[in-house]
Amino acid sequence: MRGLLNHRLFPALAMSAVIVLLPLVLPSAYYYRVAALVFVFALAAVGLNLLMGFAGQVSLGHAGFMGIGAYAVAIGPTHLNLPSWLAFVGGAGLSALVAFAVGRPILRLKGHYLAVATLGFGLLLAIAFSNEARFTGGPDGMAVSRFAVFGLSVRGAQAWYWITAASFLIGAVLALNLIESPTGRALRAIHDSEVAARVLGVDIARMKLAVFVVSAVYASVAGSYFAFLNGHITPDVSGFLRSIELVAMVVLGGLGSVAGSLVGAALLVMLPQTLTSLHDYEHMALGLIIMAVMIFLRAGIVPTLARALGRA
Amino acid sequence: MPAYANIGAVIAVLLAIGAGQACAQVKLGAVLSVTGPASFLGDPEKKTLEMYVDDINAKGGVNGQKLQLVVYDDGADANAARTFATRLVEEDKVVAMVGGTTTGATLAMMPVFEEAQIPLISLAGAVQIIEPVRKWVFKTPHTDRMACQKIFADLKQRNLTTIALISGTDAFGKSMRDQCVAVAPQAGISIAHEESYGPRDSDMTPQLTNIKGKAGVQAVVNPGFGQGPAIVTRNYRQLGIALPLYQSHGVASKQFIELAGPAADGVRLPAAALLVAEKLADNDAQKPVVVAYTQTYQQKTGQPVSTFGGHAYDGLMIFVEAAKRAGSFDGAKVRDEIEKTKNFVGTGGIVNMSPNDHLGLDLSAFRMLEIKAGGWTLVQ
Structure with missing residues (x-):
């Protein structure tokens, strides 16, 4: 039992069990939609967690990459006549390129320059999305055509539940593998001490850049799913608040914990839905819960609970 | 048999209650x-x-x-x-x-x-x-298309056909600007010049100076929302532009008059009857509502x-x-x-x-x- 619990893929196993069993208790399409949204944001959060939890860098503009992914699948089929899967892949490629271009000069520097640069980058994208009305429909947004492969189009919240869940799982397994690879060990070394990592011969700038690009691709893929799921997107997909929400998911769930990203995303997607009964006090309650989690479960929900269980 | 009848009656009553509750509120x-x-x-x-x-x-x-x-x-x-x-x-x-x-x-x-x-x-x-x-x-x-048409109809009545547009770049201003440009030809209005301003700009004098220098412009229309139109109105008077100024239904609130001050005098805008409830004619169908x-x-x-x-x-x-x-x-x-x-x-x-x-x-x-x-x- 101990062996199983400590296996590196144990979190992935536990999460897939949840994904398979969940439909047994989901009563309607509304719950499927909320669950699919959880997986979409969890996917973006896993990517951001690689950057924050392992490379020790913060991105305050990650929703910008979600925006690139989302608008790619909206604009590609509508204006460029691309099939939606190609737009999907193209969006991810574009995000990787942009992350490379933004990250390359900045990640050579020490400190939190990336946070500032990505902050500006996210704002710029949101402005571009609302100003280029010819392509993006402006502040009112634009419709996204259905995701179609081989002439079959995907519709309905249940279908998206399985697609987003599977994608999240794949993303999570890749992340778990990355963490256990030499790259992952190098990243953790950077997180603990950059000086020590450099002494050991780790190319810090290259490692940070690589993980930034990977996390951008995660966000872009999540953004594309988000657009397909909603069928309509507005520029606030890449807004500053969305970026902050992603950071909050990572921190609440637990820095460096892949399962934590799922828990953090679930918390922040589902809380506004459960708190609607409080009406005018909704936002206050949301803030209080987040504060309480940060005060009492300082390392994040999953790492703190795992430690408590390990001790017991 | 009576026992079954009783059970049947109970079920019927329960069903009725259930149905009653389901229907009581829509x-x-x-x-x-x-x-x-x-x-x-x-x-x-x-x-x-x-x-x-x-x-x-x-x-x-x-x-x-x-x-x-x-x-x-x-x-x-x-x-x-x-x-x-x-x-x-x-x-x-x-x-x-x-x-x-x-x-x-x-x-x-x-x-x-x-x-x-x-x-x-x-x-x-x-x-x-x-x-x-x-x-x-x-x-x-x-x-917003109707707002443009209403303004254009009023312009026609005053025999004004050549106008300049100055619009905000926010969602409202942009959408209305597009509609005005689209319906202008049908209404027989020609747009001789266009300017725009950002939602947070605090001075529109340069744009208005451009408009002032354009020959042939007979009136100015300002599709916009929030404080921008109030600043346009004030700058407009400061520059001494004498042409009629039209605002949109987006600023049809007391707040606009307060922000623009005396400069707002003479500004025209289309708005719903609700704003002038008391001033409507007594035989106006909308007045009681x-x-x-x-x-x-x-x-x-x-x-x-x-x-x-x-x-x-x-x-x-x-x-x-x-x-x-x-x-x-x-x-x-x-x-x-x-x-x-x-x-x-x-x-x-x-x-x-x-x-x-x-x-x-x-x-x-x-x-x-x-x-x-x-x-x-x-x-x-």
């Missing part, structure tokens, strides 16, 4: 932007709906059933709106929805209601909501009335009257009756819907107002 959905950047729209909408649903229930409800209002706050986030729309349809099983405060939220929610075949009456401005006509989607507020709404709203909330809450009133009443005519809350029947709405007198105007017009307002719904001595006057 749920009406509303996804509104009560908080966030569009709260100045969503807040009066929510208050209006709550106020009038209570009122309707106190008078015995609709078709013998009480209405239950289910309000969700989307915070002006289209994604949240879409989730709440699914929730209204799947979980709350609403019979209709009045809402979608912003255009983005409405566009995101429309497919959900179309698929579920539930009528949706939007409170958002843009014309895309009803063009092309969608079977299950209606809306109550005037479109807008006066009653103004009094009720101000008395219950203690706040000045706005046209946005009026849109919610119109949406709710159009639904209620359609349900009464249909005699049931069946989605398809109510939808057909909404489409057949004729001569409904609302705060926004007199509504006559048809299968190819899911708004049902014509230009008479807008009144041309002129600001004089810090107050509104009707232009005859």
